[in-house]
Amino acid sequence: MKRHVGIEALAIAVPRRYVDIEDLARARGVDPAKYTAGLGAREMAVADPGEDSVSLAATAAARLLRTHQVDPARIGMLVVGTETGVDHSKPVASHVQGLLKLPRTMRVYDTQHACYGGTAGLMAASEWIASGAAAGRSAIVVCSDIARYGLNTAGEPTQGAGAVALLVSEQPDLLALDVGLNGSCSMDVYDFWRPLGRREAVVDGHYSIQCYLDALSGAYRAWRQNALTREVVRWGSTLPGDQLARILYHVPFCKMARKAHTQLRLCDLEDAPNSPAATPEAREELAKSAASYEAQVASSLTLNARIGNVYTASLYLALAGLLHKESAALSGQRIGLLSYGSGCASEFFSGVVGEKAAWRMAQADMEAVLAGRERVSVQEYERIMNLPYDAPEALAPAAGTFRLAEIRDHKRRYVEGAAS
Numbered sequence: 001m002k003r004h005v006g007i008e009a010l011a012i013a014v015p016r017r018y019v020d021i022e023d024l025a026r027a028r029g030v031d032p033a034k035y036t037a038g039l040g041a042r043e044m045a046v047a048d049p050g051e052d053s054v055s056l057a058a059t060a061a062a063r064l065l066r067t068h069q070v071d072p073a074r075i076g077m078l079v080v081g082t083e084t085g086v087d088h089s090k091p092v093a094s095h096v097q098g099l100l101k102l103p104r105t106m107r108v109y110d111t112q113h114a115c116y117g118g119t120a121g122l123m124a125a126s127e128w129i130a131s132g133a134a135a136g137r138s139a140i141v142v143c144s145d146i147a148r149y150g151l152n153t154a155g156e157p158t159q160g161a162g163a164v165a166l167l168v169s170e171q172p173d174l175l176a177l178d179v180g181l182n183g184s185c186s187m188d189v190y191d192f193w194r195p196l197g198r199r200e201a202v203v204d205g206h207y208s209i210q211c212y213l214d215a216l217s218g219a220y221r222a223w224r225q226n227a228l229t230r231e232v233v234r235w236g237s238t239l240p241g242d243q244l245a246r247i248l249y250h251v252p253f254c255k256m257a258r259k260a261h262t263q264l265r266l267c268d269l270e271d272a273p274n275s276p277a278a279t280p281e282a283r284e285e286l287a288k289s290a291a292s293y294e295a296q297v298a299s300s301l302t303l304n305a306r307i308g309n310v311y312t313a314s315l316y317l318a319l320a321g322l323l324h325k326e327s328a329a330l331s332g333q334r335i336g337l338l339s340y341g342s343g344c345a346s347e348f349f350s351g352v353v354g355e356k357a358a359w360r361m362a363q364a365d366m367e368a369v370l371a372g373r374e375r376v377s378v379q380e381y382e383r384i385m386n387l388p389y390d391a392p393e394a395l396a397p398a399a400g401t402f403r404l405a406e407i408r409d410h411k412r413r414y415v416e417g418a419a420s
């Protein structure tokens with residue numbers, strides 16, 4: 001079993017347009033503070049029908065290969081995690097393989113379990129490498145989604161779109177995963193789902209938050225048990241969760257990360273042999289610590305606040321945002337990650353930030369990707385949302401990005417903007 005496995009590099013892709021969240025609030029007659037302070041949002045990515053889960057995944061994966069000069073011959077597995085695929089049978093991953101002209105000699109498939117699908121792909125890839133079956137080859141895992149609830153719904157300000165591509169290998173420059181420590185928790189619940197044939201998700205919003213928190217508790221406690229056994233953390237003068245330099249959460253909206261962090265702290269405070277808080281009320285109060293949230297969570301949310309929910313990619317956007325800002329300071333330190341997918345499945349895992357993370361992230365240049373976007377009015381956002389999904393506008397793709405050009409005889413044709 002190889003123990004040095006993880007994420008070597010990453011790249012992101014976002015739609016070309018976004019709407020300012022305060023503009024949306026005003027158009028809906030809502031106090032903007034509800035969306036900014038209440039949900040933690042700033043901007044929301046708006047995908048048009050030419051920007052589907054395939055084009056976003058292909059753009060992110062192409063950017064990953066180009067930016068980090070990856071030789072396609074070293075890739076033995078391509079997995080796309082998505083819950084907004086474009087076909088009931090043909091995977092998004094096979095489109096990406098074709099668009100990027102990747103070799104035939106690889107395993108290619110999609111993974112699906114709502115927002116957990118990308119993590120399922122990451123674990124399949126890293127365990128394939130750790131087992132030795134990869135025989136030195138690497139994997140690409142892409143998380144790509146369009147989060148869509150519809151106009152004038154409670155979920156509307158928590159939409160978004162984008163993709164994150166991860167290069168997974170035995171050279172984890174960004175994050176060496178703690179193989180074997182992961183904790184999982186899953187349950188059969190109807191908190192969020194998308195019946196066949198529907199573009200918009202159906203969601204029981206407040207119940208979905210409770211399901212997330214319940215699943216988090218189970219997954220974190222399972223990880224903590226493994227981490228205590230391996231003496232990665234301990235009960236001592238600080239709580240086990242406090243011994244992680246940062247904790248990243250699945251981010252359907254930024255405020256959810258704060259709720260999640262409170263819940264994780266509550267797990268530690270409830271279970272500690274000598275809890276610093278004796279009563280349930282005192283534990284609740286201590287769990288809400290603003291200082292702990294600011295120190296361990298807040299810095300990871302900058303990209304999520306500017307893009308919105310990206311379902312499978314949300315956790316990995318938080319990773320990209322964190323490493324973009326803090327990779328030098330975090331070199332050699334352990335962080336925790338919580339993945340959640342409705343339905344539901346969750347996994348808590350951990351890893352150590354690599355020494356070359358700052359160098360890798362400088363190449364990924366997140367600022368440039370976001371700076372290329374155009375702010376649109378709420379009227380224009382509504383026009384885009386009402387476009388038929390199968391008749392994309394004839395827009396030229398930006399340099400280095402892919403767009404759906406047309407669907408003819410149920411076959412999708414994509415075009416690529418020449419890389420500058």
Ligand code: CAA
Nearest residue numbers: 031033034037038039115154155158205206208209212252
């Ligand atoms: N100023 C400041 N804050 C305000 C405010 C104001 N004027 N008005 C309201 N708020 C606060 C509220 O107090 C609340 O904060 P707390 O949760 O901390 O109490 C927050 O703003 C939201 O207000 P509401 O709960 O009243 O909002 P809502 O009922 O309209 O909808 C939502 C919120 C349920 C999250 C809804 O946006 C939704 O359904 N979103 C989609 C589902 C979702 O994201 N679920 C998350 C868990 S499931 C998951 O994670 C998988 C996934 O990706 C979908």
